[in-house]
Amino acid sequence: MSNKAARNLFIYGSLFFFVIFVMLTIDTMGKLDKRAPEITEEVNAGKMVWHKYDCIGCHTILGNGSYFAPDMTKVAEKKPKDYLKQFLMDPKSVNTKASMPKLGISSKEADDLIAFLDWISRVDTNGWPPKPILATAAGVAVKELTAGQRVYQSQNCANCHMVSGIGGTTGPDLTHVGSKRDRAWLFGHFKDPKAYVPNSAMPGYGHISEQELNDLTDYMVALK
Numbered sequence: 001m002s003n004k005a006a007r008n009l010f011i012y013g014s015l016f017f018f019v020i021f022v023m024l025t026i027d028t029m030g031k032l033d034k035r036a037p038e039i040t041e042e043v044n045a046g047k048m049v050w051h052k053y054d055c056i057g058c059h060t061i062l063g064n065g066s067y068f069a070p071d072m073t074k075v076a077e078k079k080p081k082d083y084l085k086q087f088l089m090d091p092k093s094v095n096t097k098a099s100m101p102k103l104g105i106s107s108k109e110a111d112d113l114i115a116f117l118d119w120i121s122r123v124d125t126n127g128w129p130p131k132p133i134l135a136t137a138a139g140v141a142v143k144e145l146t147a148g149q150r151v152y153q154s155q156n157c158a159n160c161h162m163v164s165g166i167g168g169t170t171g172p173d174l175t176h177v178g179s180k181r182d183r184a185w186l187f188g189h190f191k192d193p194k195a196y197v198p199n200s201a202m203p204g205y206g207h208i209s210e211q212e213l214n215d216l217t218d219y220m221v222a223l224k
């Protein structure tokens with residue numbers, strides 16, 4: 001290659017990649033705003049409450065914070081708002097073993113916090129944080145799941161409950177629930193948890209079909 005060709009290759013090559021770099025930058029900047037929903041008054045207020053109680057001293061959010069407590073980035077997507085409100089105002093009323101302290105959060109502050117957490121959960125984070133592998137506590141393929149296990153999965157029970165070490169910790173561990181509760185109790189409790197456990201923070205499942213409730217109960221009864 002002559003000197004001139006080498007020089008041209010250097011100049012035009014650099015120029016080519018510089019232009020690509022500028023185009024990619026413009027493309028990214030244009031998409032940034034679309035990755036997060038609009039910020040409302042409540043979301044702003046909720047962020048102030050988040051700072052007031054130093055939630056980040058225990059929790060992580062969008063990758064920042066402490067590893068003492070669960071990540072909050074997608075919590076509002078996974079947990080119903082009623083549940084979150086009750087938990088925020090008095091964690092032990094939801095789960096007697098909760099180690100999150102009762103911080104003295106007011107009802108208004110809880111609503112604002114939930115608006116903030118809901119906003120965060122709708123920020124497009126490209127799939128971060130990775131979902132835990134809930135598929136099958138038993139480690140079997142999806143098609144081998146029993147009807148009850150499939151309902152358990154589709155209703156995302158594992159967001160709150162653990163079976164054989166997999167799942168959330170805010171509801172009771174269900175690994176041996178079949179030795180503790182009978183059919184009638186389980187079936188009735190699914191339909192209306194508060195009728196069985198006063199102040200229960202578990203959402204009711206009266207809206208799913210009788211068949212699904214029966215399958216789910218079969219699954220629970222077998223957990224011994």
Ligand code: HEC
Nearest residue numbers: 053054055058068069070075087091098099100101113170
């Ligand atoms: C002293 C540490 C600590 C502080 C401060 C704290 N948390 Fe927690 N939080 C925890 C722990 C630990 C858990 C896990 C459940 C448990 O054991 O209580 C938790 C659980 C939660 C949950 C329920 C998660 C779930 O999946 O059910 C929410 C929501 C939550 N915290 C929000 C907050 C918010 C909002 C603040 C600030 C107002 C806050 N936390 C401050 C320790 C803390």
Ligand code: HEC
Nearest residue numbers: 079080083094155157160170171172177193197200201202
């Ligand atoms: C938002 C969190 C949450 C979700 C989702 C949830 N639960 Fe619960 N669950 C709880 C809490 C909190 C309790 C404790 C209060 C109570 O017993 O009602 C509980 C209690 C239970 C109990 C009684 C356990 C015992 O030892 O007394 C069973 C069984 C149960 N849940 C099964 C399920 C199933 C199956 C699903 C899915 C269809 C489900 N839960 C969804 C929070 C949840």
